[in-house]
Amino acid sequence: MVARKVTDIAILKEIAKEIRKSVILSLSEAGSGHLGGSLDLADIFSCLYFNLIRHDPSVPLWAERDRVILSIGHVAPVLYATLAEAGYFPKEELLTLRKSGSRLQGHPGRDHGLPGLELSAGSLGQGLSVATGRALAGKMDHASWRVWCILGDGELQEGSVWEAAMSAAHHRLDHLTAIVDRNGVQIDGSTEQVMALEPLKDKWEAFGWKVIECDGNDPAQFLAAAVKATETRNQPSVILAKTIMGKGVGTIEGDYHWHGKVPSKEEAALFIRQLEEQS
Amino acid sequence: MNGFTNRGNKPTKSGFGEGLKQAGELNPTVVAIGADITASVGVNIFAERFPERFFSMGIAEQNGVAVAAGLALEGKTPVFCTYGVFSAFRAADQIRVSVCYNNLHVIIGGAHAGVSVGPDGATHQALEDLAVMRALPNMTVLSPCDYTQARLATIAACNQLTGPVYIRFGREAMPDFTTEEMGFVPGKAQLLHPGNDLSILATGHLTWEALEAARMLEEQGIHARVINIHTIKPLDEEMIIRAARETSFIITAEEHQVAGGLGSAVAEVVVKNHPVPMHFIGMHDRFGESGKPAELMEKFGMTARSIFETARKCL
Numbered sequence: 001m002v003a004r005k006v007t008d009i010a011i012l013k014e015i016a017k018e019i020r021k022s023v024i025l026s027l028s029e030a031g032s033g034h035l036g037g038s039l040d041l042a043d044i045f046s047c048l049y050f051n052l053i054r055h056d057p058s059v060p061l062w063a064e065r066d067r068v069i070l071s072i073g074h075v076a077p078v079l080y081a082t083l084a085e086a087g088y089f090p091k092e093e094l095l096t097l098r099k100s101g102s103r104l105q106g107h108p109g110r111d112h113g114l115p116g117l118e119l120s121a122g123s124l125g126q127g128l129s130v131a132t133g134r135a136l137a138g139k140m141d142h143a144s145w146r147v148w149c150i151l152g153d154g155e156l157q158e159g160s161v162w163e164a165a166m167s168a169a170h171h172r173l174d175h176l177t178a179i180v181d182r183n184g185v186q187i188d189g190s191t192e193q194v195m196a197l198e199p200l201k202d203k204w205e206a207f208g209w210k211v212i213e214c215d216g217n218d219p220a221q222f223l224a225a226a227v228k229a230t231e232t233r234n235q236p237s238v239i240l241a242k243t244i245m246g247k248g249v250g251t252i253e254g255d256y257h258w259h260g261k262v263p264s265k266e267e268a269a270l271f272i273r274q275l276e277e278q279s
Numbered sequence: 280m281n282g283f284t285n286r287g288n289k290p291t292k293s294g295f296g297e298g299l300k301q302a303g304e305l306n307p308t309v310v311a312i313g314a315d316i317t318a319s320v321g322v323n324i325f326a327e328r329f330p331e332r333f334f335s336m337g338i339a340e341q342n343g344v345a346v347a348a349g350l351a352l353e354g355k356t357p358v359f360c361t362y363g364v365f366s367a368f369r370a371a372d373q374i375r376v377s378v379c380y381n382n383l384h385v386i387i388g389g390a391h392a393g394v395s396v397g398p399d400g401a402t403h404q405a406l407e408d409l410a411v412m413r414a415l416p417n418m419t420v421l422s423p424c425d426y427t428q429a430r431l432a433t434i435a436a437c438n439q440l441t442g443p444v445y446i447r448f449g450r451e452a453m454p455d456f457t458t459e460e461m462g463f464v465p466g467k468a469q470l471l472h473p474g475n476d477l478s479i480l481a482t483g484h485l486t487w488e489a490l491e492a493a494r495m496l497e498e499q500g501i502h503a504r505v506i507n508i509h510t511i512k513p514l515d516e517e518m519i520i521r522a523a524r525e526t527s528f529i530i531t532a533e534e535h536q537v538a539g540g541l542g543s544a545v546a547e548v549v550v551k552n553h554p555v556p557m558h559f560i561g562m563h564d565r566f567g568e569s570g571k572p573a574e575l576m577e578k579f580g581m582t583a584r585s586i587f588e589t590a591r592k593c594l
């Protein structure tokens with residue numbers, strides 16, 4: 001059964017809240033992993049899997065599905081939480097994250113059999129190339145599906161991302177959209193201090209991409225940006241989605257120390273309370 | 280005569296190019312990715328025959344390999360080829376994660392293998408590629424010995440094998456002596472010359488040199504067994520163990536560092552199953568250099584004469 005399409009923004013926000021709760025609980029249980037980025041991407045994942053993409057959780061490998069490539073494997077918790085929320089596997093399994101024998105590897109690993117994974121990834125700077133290859137195959141076969149690729153902003157410091165950007169534009173892959181999680185921070189601090197990315201819009205435009213900017217924590221804005229992306233012709237599109245690391249949990253919002261940190265059981269309970277208190 | 284006829288010298292890279300075109304004719308899923316030097320590595324033959332199945336990606340090996348992974352995820356059979364020093368090293372992380380960890384049927388070609396590349400010198404002579412590629416889980420590693428075998432190995436890599444494949448070949452025209460009738464079965468080594476005094480296990484260009492060494496030894500009444508190890512991984516352990524049991528020592532011969540390549544792979548099998556003395560013909564922990572191919576083969580001891588002398592010394 002093709003997944004439901006949620007158009008009510010309030011419901012998309014509720015789903016994002018559920019995803020955030022799952023992320024906090026699974027990471028707290030795992031004892032290691034990446035919380036900040038997983039939280040800030042919850043709105044985008046809610047929009048993708050519950051509104052934008054064509055998919056069928058009961059037939060994960062449905063040939064006509066849209067492909068979502070997660071290049072930043074370290075935010076696997078938000079992907080897992082979303083897939084469970086969409087019905088790919090039971091939510092209880094989220095608590096096995098990073099444990100021995102789990103299908104929920106620290107970074108996505110297709111060899112462990114979790115349904116819904118499009119790529120085993122973890123080494124930065126490879127996902128956009130893989131997405132380009134898939135999009136090339138789709139173009140060759142005149143397929144109707146699209147490719148979405150989620151990148152981190154720190155990841156853009158990898159040179160191979162720009163090789164991929166050059167090639168996707170060269171081959172005019174207009175059914176490919178990259179989404180950059182522009183939270184502005186990475187493990188060592190602000191992206192602009194570690195290795196400046198700005199002017200980022202100009203860079204993508206210079207590489208031949210249609211650039212759309214939006215607030216990645218505002219589902220209405222993100223959906224509007226995504227529609228613009230799908231309407232782009234003869235060039236690939238990129239959504240520079242401005243987000244706040246740790247979004248949804250007031251005490252940690254914007255704090256880069258939470259990039260690769262996880263909450264204790266007590267902190268997890270506190271964070272979930274903070275989520276609940278939001279409108 | 281060493282039992283085989285050299286039908287004329289031809290580069291193994293041309294065997295790869297012709298094999299790729301033939302694989303494409305038999306299998307519509309075969310596609311190729313270019314990294315600029317397409318004519319130099321033989322991919323141009325496929326590109327001219329199937330322009331709609333050829334994708335130019337420029338001098339960007341990391342992207343080229345991961346694009347190939349994406350194509351494979353959609354059921355294509357992508358072939359990415361450039362010089363081995365670039366395909367196996369510049370893109371090593373992409374091969375490891377996007378190709379091997381995802382266990383995708385991507386064929387990586389490593390051209391310009393060995394010192395026989397000649398005047399281009401050390402930067403362009405792939406001498407460590409087998410070591411790196413064979414260490415990767417899921418990877419099959421092929422190292423054909425001549426034009427005909429390179430052609431058959433390429434067709435097998437595309438249309439018979441599954442999972443990641445690395446296939447290595449050289450630039451210089453070398454004796455073309457194997458035949459279509461001999462066939463090519465991945466993982467099955469070929470016994471080319473019988474003998475029970477010693478065994479010479481060779482791969483790539485040094486297979487012909489091993490046959491020549493066996494001929495020279497035969498003239499002195501020494502019977503060397505010559506085995507062509509065209510598949511470095513998975514190794515034909517059965518044939519190697521039999522060689523260890525039935526002959527007094529083993530010489531391995533490869534145009535590659537002795538650390539990690541054919542010699543190491545064979546030693547792992549021999550030590551575990553039936554230890555016998557071994558001698559390693561290959562590069563001994565140094566880079567190559569510029570020169571004529573034959574001069575360099577001579578200089579680094581990768582000749583029939585060198586194999587012959589090693590055998591004589593050890594008997």
